[in-house]
Amino acid sequence: MAKSHYLETDRLANVIAALQTMAVADRPSATLNRWVAELEASEELTSDQLDQSPIKFAERKKWQAVFEQHPEFFKTYTLRGEPRVLLRWRFSESIKREAKEGANGKASAEKPEGDAASSPLNADQIQVLINTAIEMHAKEVASERAPDHFRPLLMAIIGAALGTVAGGLIIVLLGLLQSGPAHRLFD
Structure with missing residues (x-):
């Protein structure tokens, strides 16, 4: 153009x-x-x-x-x-x-x-x-200005990755809380 x-x-x-x-x-x-x-x-x-x-x-x-x-x-x-x-x-x-x-x-x-x-x-x-x-x-x-064709895709990928990490941490924390105080991670 x-x-x-x-x-x-x-x-x-x-x-x-x-x-x-x-x-x-x-x-x-x-x-x-x-x-x-x-x-x-x-x-x-x-x-x-x-x-x-x-x-x-x-x-x-x-x-x-x-x-x-x-x-x-x-x-x-x-x-x-x-x-x-x-x-x-x-x-x-x-x-x-x-x-x-x-x-x-x-x-x-x-x-x-x-x-x-x-x-x-x-x-x-x-x-x-x-x-x-x-x-x-x-x-x-x-x-x-250059159009931001990839910005929505990039934000979706970042959101999915952060959601996966946050979900995994929540599962680990819930597992630790259910096993009780005697359970140690590094025995």
Whole structure:
């Protein structure tokens, strides 16, 4: 069986970091390089600084794997030859809002997939995403543990052996008590 992506080193922490960052960003979608720059930044950067920030190949590869291997939270796609990533919940909220505005007769401008503006998720929504990631990680950890197929059999054998020894001792003691005080074992 293939190893779960949640069991990779630091994966849960990376998923949670990406969820938090993408949940409060100004847009639900951005280029892969922009997300990598934001997630790896050691300080708060402006939008222009993020776009100009150099990206290390290893960092890009790490975050691209996180986004691609967790489609339950992230969608990766290419727009005009540029790899992009979006947080699914944010994107679905923007689609829902656009549909609602369209039903109310408001005109909506055509926007490429993932470029629709949406408001950041609230704290409760972010907590739901984080809890979901933690639960999925916990399930994978639990399923990785070796099953104890032989434990019930081993306990039955140990119980039978202890019962046999205890039963034998009781029989010997009862025999000694019935024979009286004059009987000695080692005459």
